[in-house]
Amino acid sequence: MVRDMISLTPEIDRQSRVPLYQQLYGYIRKQIEDGILKEEERIPSVRQMSSYLQVSKNTVETAYRQLLAEGYIHSRLRSRLCVFPIETLASSAVGRRQIPEGLTEETKVRTAVPAAHDVIDFEYGDVEKDKFPLKRWKQCLTDALNDHLEEVVGYGDRQGHKGLRTEIAKYLYQSRGVLCSAEQVFLGAGTQQMISLLCQLLGLSGRVAMEDPGYNGVRTVFANHGYEIVPVPLDPDGLSAEHLRMSGSRLAYVTPSHQFPIGMVMPVRLRTRLLQWAYENNAYLIEDDYDSEFRYQGQPIPALKAMDTGDKVIYLGTFSKSFLPGARLSYAVLPESLEAEFKKGQQVYSQSVSPLIQTATYLFMSRGYFEAHIRRMRKLYQNRHRTLIRAISEYLGDRVGVIGEKSGMHLLLDVHGRDSDELLEAAFSHGVKVYSPRIQWMNPEECPPTYVMLGFAGLTEERILSGVARLRQAWFGESSSI
Amino acid sequence: MVRDMISLTPEIDRQSRVPLYQQLYGYIRKQIEDGILKEEERIPSVRQMSSYLQVSKNTVETAYRQLLAEGYIHSRLRSRLCVFPIETLASSAVGRRQIPEGLTEETKVRTAVPAAHDVIDFEYGDVEKDKFPLKRWKQCLTDALNDHLEEVVGYGDRQGHKGLRTEIAKYLYQSRGVLCSAEQVFLGAGTQQMISLLCQLLGLSGRVAMEDPGYNGVRTVFANHGYEIVPVPLDPDGLSAEHLRMSGSRLAYVTPSHQFPIGMVMPVRLRTRLLQWAYENNAYLIEDDYDSEFRYQGQPIPALKAMDTGDKVIYLGTFSKSFLPGARLSYAVLPESLEAEFKKGQQVYSQSVSPLIQTATYLFMSRGYFEAHIRRMRKLYQNRHRTLIRAISEYLGDRVGVIGEKSGMHLLLDVHGRDSDELLEAAFSHGVKVYSPRIQWMNPEECPPTYVMLGFAGLTEERILSGVARLRQAWFGESSSI
Numbered sequence: 020m021v022r023d024m025i026s027l028t029p030e031i032d033r034q035s036r037v038p039l040y041q042q043l044y045g046y047i048r049k050q051i052e053d054g055i056l057k058e059e060e061r062i063p064s065v066r067q068m069s070s071y072l073q074v075s076k077n078t079v080e081t082a083y084r085q086l087l088a089e090g091y092i093h094s095r096l097r098s099r100l101c102v103f104p105i106e107t108l109a110s111s112a113v114g115r116r117q118i119p120e121g122l123t124e125e126t127k128v129r130t131a132v133p134a135a136h137d138v139i140d141f142e143y144g145d146v147e148k149d150k151f152p153l154k155r156w157k158q159c160l161t162d163a164l165n166d167h168l169e170e171v172v173g174y175g176d177r178q179g180h181k182g183l184r185t186e187i188a189k190y191l192y193q194s195r196g197v198l199c200s201a202e203q204v205f206l207g208a209g210t211q212q213m214i215s216l217l218c219q220l221l222g223l224s225g226r227v228a229m230e231d232p233g234y235n236g237v238r239t240v241f242a243n244h245g246y247e248i249v250p251v252p253l254d255p256d257g258l259s260a261e262h263l264r265m266s267g268s269r270l271a272y273v274t275p276s277h278q279f280p281i282g283m284v285m286p287v288r289l290r291t292r293l294l295q296w297a298y299e300n301n302a303y304l305i306e307d308d309y310d311s312e313f314r315y316q317g318q319p320i321p322a323l324k325a326m327d328t329g330d331k332v333i334y335l336g337t338f339s340k341s342f343l344p345g346a347r348l349s350y351a352v353l354p355e356s357l358e359a360e361f362k363k364g365q366q367v368y369s370q371s372v373s374p375l376i377q378t379a380t381y382l383f384m385s386r387g388y389f390e391a392h393i394r395r396m397r398k399l400y401q402n403r404h405r406t407l408i409r410a411i412s413e414y415l416g417d418r419v420g421v422i423g424e425k426s427g428m429h430l431l432l433d434v435h436g437r438d439s440d441e442l443l444e445a446a447f448s449h450g451v452k453v454y455s456p457r458i459q460w461m462n463p464e465e466c467p468p469t470y471v472m473l474g475f476a477g478l479t480e481e482r483i484l485s486g487v488a489r490l491r492q493a494w495f496g497e498s499s500s501i
Numbered sequence: 502m503v504r505d506m507i508s509l510t511p512e513i514d515r516q517s518r519v520p521l522y523q524q525l526y527g528y529i530r531k532q533i534e535d536g537i538l539k540e541e542e543r544i545p546s547v548r549q550m551s552s553y554l555q556v557s558k559n560t561v562e563t564a565y566r567q568l569l570a571e572g573y574i575h576s577r578l579r580s581r582l583c584v585f586p587i588e589t590l591a592s593s594a595v596g597r598r599q600i601p602e603g604l605t606e607e608t609k610v611r612t613a614v615p616a617a618h619d620v621i622d623f624e625y626g627d628v629e630k631d632k633f634p635l636k637r638w639k640q641c642l643t644d645a646l647n648d649h650l651e652e653v654v655g656y657g658d659r660q661g662h663k664g665l666r667t668e669i670a671k672y673l674y675q676s677r678g679v680l681c682s683a684e685q686v687f688l689g690a691g692t693q694q695m696i697s698l699l700c701q702l703l704g705l706s707g708r709v710a711m712e713d714p715g716y717n718g719v720r721t722v723f724a725n726h727g728y729e730i731v732p733v734p735l736d737p738d739g740l741s742a743e744h745l746r747m748s749g750s751r752l753a754y755v756t757p758s759h760q761f762p763i764g765m766v767m768p769v770r771l772r773t774r775l776l777q778w779a780y781e782n783n784a785y786l787i788e789d790d791y792d793s794e795f796r797y798q799g800q801p802i803p804a805l806k807a808m809d810t811g812d813k814v815i816y817l818g819t820f821s822k823s824f825l826p827g828a829r830l831s832y833a834v835l836p837e838s839l840e841a842e843f844k845k846g847q848q849v850y851s852q853s854v855s856p857l858i859q860t861a862t863y864l865f866m867s868r869g870y871f872e873a874h875i876r877r878m879r880k881l882y883q884n885r886h887r888t889l890i891r892a893i894s895e896y897l898g899d900r901v902g903v904i905g906e907k908s909g910m911h912l913l914l915d916v917h918g919r920d921s922d923e924l925l926e927a928a929f930s931h932g933v934k935v936y937s938p939r940i941q942w943m944n945p946e947e948c949p950p951t952y953v954m955l956g957f958a959g960l961t962e963e964r965i966l967s968g969v970a971r972l973r974q975a976w977f978g979e980s981s982s983i
Contacts, residue, residue, distance in 0.1 A: 174826045208853035219725035239849045243701035344656045367721045371690035
């Protein structure tokens with residue numbers, strides 16, 4: 020039930036230099052931490068609150084977003100905001116050797132696990148392994164071998180398993196709003212290999228505009244195919260449309276769902292501008308939607324490809340984040356205008372994904388296991404994400420800024436006034452591996468030296484808590500007894 | 502036991518216009534067909550025969566090679582030549598609806614199988630599927646998932662599974678004389694992908710000399726990476742060393758073990774000349790050893806890489822022919838001079854072969870299953886090869902020439918005075934698919950129109966016999982009642 024407005028009475032000081040949204044955020048957070056707002060209790064809607072406080076909806080939304088990002092509240096059934104089951108995370112930072120209880124089942128079960136000296140690795144790209152649906156995957160592999168032997172022994176369809184392409188097209192429509200046929204879907208062994216095939220088989224412009232910073236793995240493939248890379252700086256919302264216009268390029272690679280590595284989600288108005296650019300310049304956009312399954316705030320924005328009425332977006336997806344890096348399975352959805360050209364070129368190429376993996380993945384999807392897995396992982400990663408955000412807030416406080424925390428499987432820390440080389444070394448000497456995102460910059464020296472990258476998808480909540488506590492010790496010399 | 506010389510008395514006519522080797526060949530063949538030389542009976546050695554007949558060893562060798570190629574005799578324990586178990590293949594062509602008996606177990610068992618209307622497909626690239634070691638492969642996959650989950654779920658080593666690379670290095674030393682370390686072995690998802698990586702990661706010359714005709718799949722990849730292709734014509738022994746010298750290239754792609762598609766095996770003296778060329782011009786040779794496991798005449802010649810004292814050969818191997826096309830697993834052995842450069846470039850690339858496939862293949866090799874499988878397949882393909890050669894000889898006779906029949910999983914037919922378009926169409930209308938090798942020529946119009954390509958590895962002996970009988974009907978209007 021919605022709490023009576025009377026009992027939730029934020030004290031808003033309009034004369035204060037503290038922004039209104041931060042006052043509101045601080046008030047609600049304190050109500051939750053003090054146990055006044057109880058677990059699963061509903062928060063007033065944005066409309067109700069803005070009308071009650073006589074502040075703009077925008078102010079309330081910003082406050083709520085921060086509470087969401089930090090895991091104090093969660094969004095249920097799309098619109099109702101509720102308080103998360105919360106325990107005394109704060110208390111764990113003040114001396115008791117105790118795992119904060121009740122965060123999730125996972126945390127409780129694993130209390131005994133951590134060995135003192137094992138390294139906690141915040142490596143980006145890791146996924147949860149212990150909860151991998153091993154039995155189902157094994158069954159799909161076995162069924163593929165038993166019932167589809169002829170198919171999985173040979174080279175397989177050059178474009179990729181037809182049934183799997185059909186499942187992918189269905190999935191993309193349901194989850195990303197992308198309307199395409201199985202004929203437009205092409206399978207490949209990873210995003211880099213798909214980019215390489217695009218370079219090899221399509222007569223694309225030899226100059227590609229790329230977000231800077233942006234995914235180094237793709238930038239290198241373009242460069243190794245002789246492409247000129249035109250770096251486009253980022254605005255707060257993503258790639259700068261202005262700079263793209265000036266780039267003179269007719270091809271751009273973008274990560275609108277979750278900019279890599281900075282992490283912003285591109286708003287719809289900027290997506291529209293990108294599409295306009297493509298239409299006006301007869302250019303193509305490569306949309307790399309690598310981890311769109313894992314978004315923790317608000318409704319997912321449809322893919323750029325879903326908005327593409329002018330047939331100019333090449334969409335890339337992968338199973339590496341959503342399912343299994345070890346499948347080495349990714350796909351491209353080509354615009355109809357490029358489909359025939361790519362297909363023709365591909366007729367001389369063998370498919371590089373093992374048909375066994377393809378058929379097993381087809382069975383895994385068609386039996387509904389894939390969607391069930393995604394749902395489960397989304398929840399799991401959301402818990403880990405929330406735990407990480409809260410641990411950072413509690414243990415590291417305002418000595419660090421958090422960048423790109425709305426979605427995905429990583430975030431950046433801005434450790435004010437420090438240098439990443441020193442930070443990485445100190446962390447490692449305390450049994451934690453964190454990373455510099457430096458190589459994602461076209462010129463690595465332009466990466467702020469204070470940035471550190473943390474992937475969290477492969478670590479349990481309890482390991483995340485320990486890891487951040489160790490970082491506190493490593494970077495600020497303050498012990499946390501966790 | 503060796504047959505008494507007295508009872509094997511070839512009548513050699515030194516005045517005849519028929520070459521001596523052909524007289525000897527005809528004599529022995531007749532002795533076998535007439536049942537005078539019995540199954541498994543030993544043939545005199547080359548030395549014995551040449552001394553007995555007072556002809557050169559070369560003459561005897563040529564005759565024996567033809568008998569070997571046509572499946573009349575086989576080589577046992579390296580040096581002893583024996584008569585094959587032979588039955589009345591000839592009789593099957595003269596009217597009885599009967600499968601030639603006793604060729605191998607396989608043929609007998611499958612007598613009842615052929616449906617009148619199913620198409621017999623001589624597609625190159627097919628491998629035997631019914632005898633695939635399914636149980637062992639499934640066990641290796643299951644063990645990989647159960648015992649190495651952490652390893653097979655993630656992205657895997659960028660260079661490829663270390664244990665598998667070690668097994669490959671061992672295998673190459675034993676089977677091909679190639680001495681290399683696991684550090685020089687790099688895994689990839691097929692030969693085309695390895696070629697693409699070589700283009701992307703190494704600062705190779707942008708001009709590559711290629712056998713013409715040669716493997717179109719590789720030529721296309723080079724071209725799609727912007728390489729200039731310099732076609733080098735073939736001499737009877739393989740790529741023309743003279744033309745290579747004039748090519749001005751510092752990179753050449755060759756198939757010395759079994760030229761694709763013509764099928765000659767490059768003799769040692771030409772290999773030496775190729776290496777000399779590489780050393781003198783500071784050039785690299787890419788040796789594609791795609792099907793060297795299946796050689797049916799004489800001792801295998803060591804790989805070019807095994808003779809490479811100057812560190813200039815990039816060796817390519819694949820599991821597609823020897824084991825499982827569906828593994829999509831191949832490898833490159835880099836010379837030490839290129840190893841570091843490739844490794845550095847690869848550090849930004851994800852491995853494209855599924856770690857599950859890699860670990861399972863590692864287990865499959867380390868348990869000895871791979872060698873056992875090769876041995877079994879070598880025998881099986883040798884039987885199929887022999888059956889094909891004999892069927893061609895019996896059913897099609899001297900109206901066709903056979904090209905490249907010493908090894909591998911395919912051969913070419915030269916159907917004198919005919920045109921492949923018409924031949925393919927006629928074959929298909931009689932339920933047989935054969936292929937034109939035309940696309941393997943740089944300029945397809947230079948392919949002799951009389952050439953037709955037959956892959957045989959995926960067909961049972963009985964299907965091969967039916968297929969060739971159908972070709973006789975299709976091309977020459979003569980029925981064979983098989």
